[in-house]
Amino acid sequence: MKKISILLVFIMGTFIMDAQSYLGFLTDNYSGVHSLISNPANITDSRFKTDINLGGASVFGGNNYYGINVWNASRNGYSFDMEAKINSNGTNSALVNADILGPSFMFNLSKNSSVAVFTRARAFVNANDFDDASIAAIDDDSTRDFILNEAQLNVLGHSWGEVGITYARTLINKNKHFLKGGVSLKYLQGFGSAFVTGTDIYVDYDADGTAFFGGETTGSITTSGDLTYARSAEFDNDDYDIKLPDHANGVGVDVGFVYELRPSYKDYKTKDYSPYNFKHKNKYKLKVGVSITDIGFVDYKDAVNETFDVNFEDLNQDDYEDTAEDLGSFLNSYYIRTNTETGYKIDLPTALHLNVDWSLSNTIYLNLNTDYSLISKNRITANRVSNLVSFTPRYESKWFSFYVPFTVIENKEFRVGYGFRAGPVYAGSGSILSAFGSDNNRQADVYAGVKVPVYQNGPSDKDGDGIYDKLDNCPKEFGPVSNNGCPIKDQDNDGIVDGEDACPDEVGPEENKGCPWGDKDNDGILDNVDECPELAGNEENNGCPFKDTDGDGVYDKDDDCIDQAGSVANNGCPKEVIEKLQNTLNNYAKVIFFNYGKSTLKPESSIVLADIITVLNEYPNSKFVIEGHTDSIGSYELNQRLSETRANAVKNYLIEHGIDPTRLSAIGYGEKRPIATNMYKAGRLQNRRVEIKLVN
Incomplete structure (x- = not known):
């Protein structure tokens, strides 16, 4: 009985977990469809054409009462009772979080929008206000007797599944300022839930408190206080058949925004070439993301919610073990039920996330992430994440990333981990380094998974002329920028390319758009030098006819008597x-x-x-x-x-x-x-x- 109780308290009351799944991995610009977990805006303008997650799991665990040395605990002969360190915390609050991202995928709808479809299974256990004295009493190996005395007690366990769709798009793309937003809508299916809350709970277990004829004894249990026990309809069944509750569903929402400062935006624009065509590159110097996740609840319409007066003296342990099929039947068999309700709602672990990412180079980044729970610790019908601040340096490239998260969580615990992504494989832990480096470690987590990434490629230039194929009018032929990537052709060899030559088959000067000059008056003088292009003239008079004022047939230039008619022989004079x-x-x-x-x-x-x-x-x-x-x-x-x-x-x-x-x-x-x-x-x-x- 005592060891079972210790295990129950250890599992339900002393685990404390991280708020964020896949710690470190979600900071990676190549986390793909996973990035919607922390901020749905992340999926657009990403480094992916599409990203398909085949399966991945993130499991977190820790203990703020017992501390161990992981190296020592892994050896044969390790004694948990003798070697584990005890940490006195007064009252102990706890969180357990398991997060499985099932088959999911994302893809781009256009250059400014993306969509993702995802499946996800999650499990939380929240426990608050377990007293140090109660845990110590159960853990006392010098006696089988123990006394629990809890002024306030609440424990919540909940697991559910999600099928969701995420839409994200670019909102502002103006030079160095870039903003995108996204929203996830999730259909929620409850897998099962239960919560226990109590006031002035007293439990006195006497291992030899009940005597039988013949000198044999068994344990007795004396209890007092008020206890509420609520559970989904199938929670107390003991046939181990997997059956989902008939009426346990809901809707959830995630919403987020990401701002990027792009001081080098000109490097990603060529003519009308938009930054979309450089999606294979991170373009920001500073990125700031803000999101609120898990807004919503699961409504267990058929759930049972019962309150009991648990005042009872000297309950026979054998009677308990023989008659109690589960906790619900035990309570209804031996205690007075003071209230019964049908149905309750379990709130999702709503949280605010702030993420700041600083690019030191094309491959080195510094990330600061904070998660803040928007759910009170005292709210029994709600899952809750722990508040944390995490600083993560990382190396990031297309096919490989490596990150080392340094994390401080709300109970002032500090831990260090590492993770990596190598193409389709990702794995890591937010606490593995500190877990192996401390004699009083109370943290443990791990995640791993496999995906099929299809990365964005850089703009192609098949002919190597320095003009991207999408801008190149002749993508398979080498040509200069001035001719839009096409080779320069000059059929008439007049030095003017055909695209600019108004007469591509005739030699002509540039000033006449590649066409030969004409001779409108047919005086043998081309129009470009003929001062009288429509009057036949003489070359020595720049194409204009000479004057003959007196009309004697002698041009004025040769006429010594301009105003008197004369003869040619007399130079125009009479x-x-x-x-x-x-x-x-x-x-x-x-x-x-x-x-x-x-x-x-x-x-x-x-x-x-x-x-x-x-x-x-x-x-x-x-x-x-x-x-x-x-x-x-x-x-x-x-x-x-x-x-x-x-x-x-x-x-x-x-x-x-x-x-x-x-x-x-x-x-x-x-x-x-x-x-x-x-x-x-x-x-x-x-x-x-x-x-x-x-x-x-």
Whole structure:
């Protein structure tokens, strides 16, 4: 009896468990569908295309009354009674948590939303206000007798299953700020539940308290106080058939948000390339998640809820063992039932979660997680998680992660564990390192499972041109960014790619969009240099026709008489003007004087030459010949050279004073062309002359 009682108290009253399942693993960005356990928003914008959990379990256990050395306890001959350490805590509260994630999967609906379907089985045992003295009395091996005296006592056991769906989507994606939210809706099926609550419970067990004839004895039990015992309809059955309660179900809700600070957001955008296409990478420097999980209850409509006055003296132990099939039948057989109700609701272990994740590099992260129960310890019809703070450094990569959680829970216990993920396998413990390193360890937990992960891949670039295939117009052909990833083609080889060439089959300049220049007026001058593209003109006039003001067929540029019609032979001037011009020049030429026997001009000739220059400038398009003549005095050869030098002397003078040299020519005739007889002095004077004649 005593050892059974010790076991009952140990199981129901002294275990204390962690609030969070899969401690350490849930901080991993590659935890996949598991991540919805702590925050449903986690499943969108994840590192997975899909993630399928085949099966995994997380079981937590501990003891805040007994402490052991795990290494010593694993050896043969270990004595629990002698070697376990006793920790006095006054009153002892407890929690047991088993969490099984069954077949579950998640997948992406779009670049901004994801969905998951999951199955889950869970079991909790909450116990509060077990007194140290009661446990010590039961554990006293010096006697079989014991006394329990509990002013307040409550114990709750509950197990249930969940079938749920999670939806999450991106809410804000604006440069460095990213926010996503998610919600899980869960159908709950109760597997079974029971709770016991008592006030001023007194139990006095005397191992030899009842005597029989012949000197034999058996134990006797004296009890007092008020006790409430509630249980689902099938809880007291002893046939071990697995049968779910007929009317035990409910609905649960999880809701959460995740904010990410992405200071390097530009690294994940190329043109219109959205961050969705970089889902294979974590993009945040800081991630903060907030969630509330397990809002809801399981309604056991057919459950039995009974209250008893347990005042009874000297209950025969043999009678108890012979008649009591279960606790309910025992209470109804020997105690007075003071109240009976049908049905009750068991609240889920509602909790607030805050998770902060800091990225030191692409693979090294620091995580701070807090879980805070929103259920009071004194609420008997509710499961409850323990409050905790956990700090977890981790190494994280696509196929392997490793994490070391450091955890402080509400009873001030500190523990250290480790876990890992290697592709489809994950395993770990939140307390294994501290469990093996302490002589007074009261913690134990472990988790493991197998999944099928299908990871997001980076954007592909099949042709290796640096342009991702989703942006590449020619994903199988190498091409530059300027041509959207397609090779540059230039059929006419004019240096302008076909995509920008308005005339891909004809050679043309870039400024005309790759097309050849035209010649609208057919004057042989291309339109791009033709100042009069619609009027036939001349090349020397930039494609424009020359003017002919007087209409004499001589363009103004060649016409010495622009306002007077003339002939081509006379440079556009009428005959009368030409005759007048020639007479004027002849008159001026008669008074050009040279030093005797020389080709140097006399000073007084400069006045005449100035007048000649004025006349020549009036006819800019006319050409002139300067003729030199001599008399017959002297040798023929000498006279010839003298006439030539004098003609050139006048020409050079005119050129030096601004006349275009192309308009002038000079020739010497010597004594060949006399205009008077050389026999007399007067005649010879007339023959020594210079004449300026109009050529055309």
